[in-house]
Amino acid sequence: MAISVGSKVPSATLQKKTAEGVQQVTTDDLFKGKKVVVFAVPGAFTPTCSAKHLPGFVQNAAALKGKGVDTIACISVNDAFVMEAWGKDQKADGKVEMLADGSAAFAKALGLDLDLTARGMGVRAKRFAMIVEDGTVKQLLVEPNPGELVESSAENVLSKL
DSSP, X not given: OOOOTTOBOOOOXXXXXXXXXXXXXXXXXXXXXXXXXXXXXXXXXXXXXXXXXXXXXXXXXXXXXXXXXXXXXXXXXXXHHHHHHHHHHTTOTTTSEEEEOTTSHHHHHHTOEXXXXXXXXOEEEOSEEEEEETTEEEEEEEXXXXXXXXXXXXXXXXXXX
């Protein structure tokens, strides 16, 4: 069963590549005492994710933060090195935290995993966005089709704040 509005975000550990190496980021630390917009994509460097999803959050970062958002985080079932490279490619530094869910553990804990094994991509995250306040989901916007971007777009998230 997927997470829902009003639920607490499950505890999980994500990874982030920094100058010091790969750092562990717990969801408890990510969400505690903050308003966070977190969005997930099926894969870094994939068409919709690179052309629209991440760029929308990069372009709207100031507007989102102007609505009281402390952190904007992008999560994908990729490793921390890929997420770092994708963030640099998309000029996300200082705007969007690029977090890796390499084994899809967080996506599975949310109940928002997507099995793309038949397409050679393994288990991924569904395309979604959440507004989380102090660890509680306030908005959950899941795309019915992973190739589309409507519900979880930065513009739609901004309209929900």
